[in-house]
Amino acid sequence: MKLPAAVTIVIFGGSGDLAHRKLLPALYNLHVDHFLPPKLAVVGVGRKEMTDDDYRAFAKDGVTQFSRRPIDDAAWESFARTLCFVNMSLDDERGFATLGARLDSVEHAGGLTGDRIYYLAIPPALFAPTVKQLARSRLVARASQRPEPFARIIVEKPIGRDLESAQTINDALAEVFDEEQIYRIDHYLGKETVQNILVLRFANSIFEPLFNLKFIDHVQISVAEAEGVGTRAGYYEQAGALRDMIQNHLLQLLALIAMEPPHSLRPEVVRDEKLEILQSLRPMDARAVDGCMVRAQYANYVKEPGVDPGSQTETFVALQLFIDNWRWAGVPFFLRTGKKLAKRVSEITIQLRDIPPILFNADPAHRLTPNVLSIRIQPDEGFSIEISSKEPGPQVHVETVKMDFHYNTEFPTSSPEAYERLLLDVMTGDQTLFMRRDAVEAAWRWVMPILERWSEVSQKPLPTYPDGSWGPSEADALIEATGRRWRKL
Ligand code: BG6
Numbered sequence: 001m002k003l004p005a006a007v008t009i010v011i012f013g014g015s016g017d018l019a020h021r022k023l024l025p026a027l028y029n030l031h032v033d034h035f036l037p038p039k040l041a042v043v044g045v046g047r048k049e050m051t052d053d054d055y056r057a058f059a060k061d062g063v064t065q066f067s068r069r070p071i072d073d074a075a076w077e078s079f080a081r082t083l084c085f086v087n088m089s090l091d092d093e094r095g096f097a098t099l100g101a102r103l104d105s106v107e108h109a110g111g112l113t114g115d116r117i118y119y120l121a122i123p124p125a126l127f128a129p130t131v132k133q134l135a136r137s138r139l140v141a142r143a144s145q146r147p148e149p150f151a152r153i154i155v156e157k158p159i160g161r162d163l164e165s166a167q168t169i170n171d172a173l174a175e176v177f178d179e180e181q182i183y184r185i186d187h188y189l190g191k192e193t194v195q196n197i198l199v200l201r202f203a204n205s206i207f208e209p210l211f212n213l214k215f216i217d218h219v220q221i222s223v224a225e226a227e228g229v230g231t232r233a234g235y236y237e238q239a240g241a242l243r244d245m246i247q248n249h250l251l252q253l254l255a256l257i258a259m260e261p262p263h264s265l266r267p268e269v270v271r272d273e274k275l276e277i278l279q280s281l282r283p284m285d286a287r288a289v290d291g292c293m294v295r296a297q298y299a300n301y302v303k304e305p306g307v308d309p310g311s312q313t314e315t316f317v318a319l320q321l322f323i324d325n326w327r328w329a330g331v332p333f334f335l336r337t338g339k340k341l342a343k344r345v346s347e348i349t350i351q352l353r354d355i356p357p358i359l360f361n362a363d364p365a366h367r368l369t370p371n372v373l374s375i376r377i378q379p380d381e382g383f384s385i386e387i388s389s390k391e392p393g394p395q396v397h398v399e400t401v402k403m404d405f406h407y408n409t410e411f412p413t414s415s416p417e418a419y420e421r422l423l424l425d426v427m428t429g430d431q432t433l434f435m436r437r438d439a440v441e442a443a444w445r446w447v448m449p450i451l452e453r454w455s456e457v458s459q460k461p462l463p464t465y466p467d468g469s470w471g472p473s474e475a476d477a478l479i480e481a482t483g484r485r486w487r488k489l
Contacts, residue, residue: 003428004150006039006112008103012130013121014044014085015055018156020062023121026419028063031079032072033416035424039113041106044085045099055085068414090122090130096137103139114149116140117426120156124165127155128172135176143178152426154183157248159435161238162451163444170437179437183426188249189433190418192407193377197256197348198270200375200383207373208261210352211327217370218332220349220487221253223377224341228298228467229315233306240313242295242454245337247447251278252435253377254333257348258323267432271439278442282322289453292320296463296472298340312462315339318475320482334479336486340467345489346377360388360398369400374487381407381415 009027011019030036044055060080064071086102088095107114118134120127131153134140140151153173160166173182188194201208210216223245229236236244255274262269284293295314302309316338323333352371355361361368372386384404391397407415425433465472470486479486 003035003424004037004113004115006110006115007037007427008041008043008107008112008114008116009119009423010043010045010099010103010116011119011121012045012090012126013119015046015048015050015058016121018121019044020058021066022417022419023119023423024059024062025067026417026423028059028067028071028076028079029069029416029420030424031082032069032075035420037427039110040082041110041112042083043099043103043106044083045088046085047087047089049087050085052084056080056083059083068417090126090133093133093136096133096139100137100139115151116149117152117154119154124155124158124160124169127169131173131176140176142176143181150181150429151177152181152183152429153177154185154426156185158239158243159184159440160444161243163441163448166440166444170440174437180431182434182437183422183431184435184437184440185422186248186252186435187418187422188252188377189435190420190422191377192415192421193375193381194253194256195421195433196383197253197375201257202261211350213327213329213331215352216331217351217353218334218482218484219257219351220334220347221250221257221336222348222487222489223250223253223337223346224344224470224489225337225339226341226344226468228340229301229304229307231305233304236315237307237311237313240295241315241317241337241339242447242450246317246319246335247443248435250335250337251443251446253348254335255439257350258328258333260327265432267430270432271436275436275439275442276325277323278439278446280323280325280328281446282324283446284321284449284453286449286453286456289450290457292478293450294318294463294472294474294478295454295459296338296465296474298338298467299464300467301340301464312458312460314462316341316465316471316475318471318478320478332482332484334484334486336471336475338465338471342468342470343489344379347487347489348375348377349373349487350375351484355388360396368398372487382410 011023013019027042060076084106086099088099120130160169201211255277258277259273262273296316298315301307301315302311318336321333350373354370355368368388373383375383382405384402386400386402388398389401391399422433463472463474476486
């Protein structure tokens, strides 16, 4: 994949939170690393009245607060020159004409080629009208009709709030763009440790032969957040943890852990294999939803600003699922995620089967613990393997020891942020780490019966868990009923 010689990045919602916290700091870091095309223009678009200088100050503030690297004056000056701002309202057709004229003049002045990336950092309800206007104003065209200069579009999750609304958004995008132009972000896929899952599995020979029902007892995927809902109640009240985290981030992690080895690393091949997993998830019927899923709310959620005091929105979900294919038949996968938990930590643990009750494991009073591979997604990035070993001394005492790999000791430079990698991939045209339409819809297809069952049997009130705890006791009961326990995180 090749970086183009020049690119224009247009950020709708350019003066918003995502641009401030993530996108502008990510672009700045790419600039510092010399990863950006030699010619670049970043055009923020928004309703705020801002001059180009105001926008540079806004961007500088974001970089100062949120960049993984401290700001460097010389690097900042050269980056700031690429930034400008266009003030417009998305429902104003004339605004798009103004935007088009500004893009032409910026590109003309900078000798840019007109290759453009449009980032929709705006609410999903505005996706369809915005792409329609882009097409109507002739700012974009299908790649199959006009391959050059390229036009690519980036959309953020949530892609819909159910299957139907996701299809509506995807239809609206498909009316204007070919699928190869559409980059749907799930920022978990941009995390270094998430990309390392495939490397761990397919660049080593010790793990892959074990990744199947013959050797694996079960898998746990936990994404715990210490933060509450913060200022996002308006969105979160309509979403909840199932839509916000499970439908996308956790199912994507699951797909990477469980997928078959792809025959190549080409984006379509990798994405086909991940899709297979989403399509092999055992559908959740009403009994499975009632028996294998727990939803709960942190105790003080209803006191958060903007939250309905009678809210039934879940901030925690734990569940057990199965993948009905030859590799994984009968192996339980336990997923849990929640806000306001004891700490921020995301981890995948793969527990191997019990050791046979013979030799060192013959004493029923002192059973050996099975081997566990833990992949730490964040914040202490790395992985560990737990193995049994003899304690030194005349007697045979077997202890569990840990072989532990930490990114920050092995690779002392800070890992790039997910958005750095993802923005770079859009520039080079690599769709591997982005969600294809069929995968988004397959994930929704699996989630739908859960949403339907939950709306049928409203649990009033929802179980709660103390802020700062590890979730409700029901989640412990869920896994303990199978003779297993959640891993201590
Ligand atoms: C987002 C969710 O997609 O991911 C948020 O909408 C959540 O609710 C966030 O807090 C978690 O991301 P990270 O990278 O901080 O684990």
